[in-house]
Amino acid sequence: MPRTSRRGLLFGTAAVSAGAFLTACTSNEPKEKNTAATSGAPAADDRPGKPVTIGFAGPQADHGWLNAINENARSRAKKYSEVTLETTEGSNDTAAQIGQVKTLINKKVDVLVVLPADGKALTQVGLEAMRAGIPVINLDRIFASPQAYRCWVGGDNYGMGLNAGTYIGEQLKDKPNAKVVELAGIDNLELTKQRSEGFAAALKNYPNIKLVARQAADFTVESGQAKMAQLLQAQKKFDALWNHDDDQGVGALRAIQQAGRDEFLMVGGAGAKSAMDAIKADNTVLKATVLYPPTMAASAIDLARALGQGKGVAGLAELEIPTSLTLYSAVVTKDNVDQYLPTGFN
Template sequence: MLKRISALILAGVTALTMAGCSGGGDGDSSASGGSAGGGDDKIVMGFSQVGAESGWRTANTKSVQESAKEAGIDLKFSDAQQKQENQIKAIRSYIQQKVDVIAFSPVVESGWDTVLKEAQNAKIPVILTDRAVDSKDTSLYKTFLGSDFVEEGKKAGQWLVDEYKDSKDTVNIVELQGTTGSAPANDRKAGFSEIISADPKFKVIASQSGDFTRAKGKEVMEAFLKSNPKIDVLYAHNDDMGLGAIEAIEGAGKVPGKDIKIITVDAVHDGMQALADGKINYIVECSPLLGPQLMDLAKKVVKGEQVPPRVVTEETTFTQEQAKEALPNRKY
């Protein structure tokens, strides 16, 4: 009897030891964060995406998800559907789950201090991707990875200035802005305005948000066309709004790219095709493929390594001929 009891005790101790080495199973590891899983060093990232409002955003999501898988990072993904309250809720959920790192692309710039302070108090590092926040306390996040939106606006403005350098006539411009209060909308507008304001012949006669969506871009452009009989140029803060606007322009019996010159930002496949077809005149690139860089930064901040406070992605611009060359190998 004693031998049988001893054998049972030994078997129990062995089972407990094996359970400890396994990290308590996949479910426990995900819930408590990789380092809290008992031997499983897999990083757990909570990622809150803006939404799926454009082709750019879809490509960005795919890049993040595929890169996390390749990097061996356990990704907890949420779609905020372009609502700040949904992102704040998601971030608080990640804090409760004790993830190792939080990354998100802010819907708007302001109103983040409280929830980011909660993450800081929980000792969970935060990485901003694609969009910035306007908090004065830069200790609330480790780094910001993304494009220079002001520079994108400047590139768009410079093309326009060069295009009309020999003209003395007034150039009437309508602007389709991105989501109100968002970093790309604010900055792309500011950069564009800075460049064209040096010449009084450039006049922005109407400017309104199209929420970065194709449907809204079409709707707002239809209104622009009805209230403004002479439009020379459309500046759209992203390709999707520009593509929606093209539908409205054609519906009004005008020729996009000729009757109304069009400048957009992003360089997603549909936008590049429209550029190659001559319906868009110029595109400033904003790459959505941030996933690989994000995963590298995540690994470093989790280890406590120093990272640059700002990581700018390298991007270019496209004319019609350049779009034709680039399209066959375009990844998004």
């Protein structure tokens, strides 16, 4: 992803269930009927509570996953009649986004949800909001100081690589001298490093499998096609491919089909609908994808609503919402794809 597209950003069951888990967001029930109230915590549910204005500063929608982040936030806010969502023009420009967040602060929104173009660069404006009494939900790309946000919600990049590697390992565990290649994202991004580290850690459990080649792409269809073509030319035969991103995976599949190669299995990353459709059809080398779901933006809206209404999270006894929520990277295969298709993004 470009520095501000998913390059810099980038729950299985958790992604889907967090909706049910977190959407339970405000309760007006009497305490005797409120489970969490028995321990002093105001529980949450879907019924309207006091009005809340949420400021949302999201990314520029120049990538499928990033567009889905914005769509998830908007659609979730519409679910609540008492929630007003103040949105900014999505921006990949750090200075522009800082200005947009300052505008939301000046409007005195009740809660901020920010997916920063650059977490480190926007830390100061996060601190400014918190000092102004506006709690911040930091979405995915983390600020440099925990004082700059009240709660962080994001994906598990290391777990994404770990689960992709474990799936591939289990498919190839009985194959002697198995060879694997990796089509990574942008190497100077921490998320790419974490995904590769998790993948390498998983493969250590399968001594018969060797990573023989790795190429970094750019989270775009074009880069995926070009870099995959290079891998295919250099590696005349291998057994599995892990591709970090389903957008660049569209290009990778084109290169694979153009080369007439089908001797290996492919695992994608993120959870695009196109990838899930291909997995369901089972007519390409793509057999699985590891989720990094944009539903995290809907969960962030749920948490922002709970904060604005002074509620906890249903199912938890605590008075306050958690300080962080790391989403689970489920592996989607033909066996469970129908369960996850509703979360797929275009």
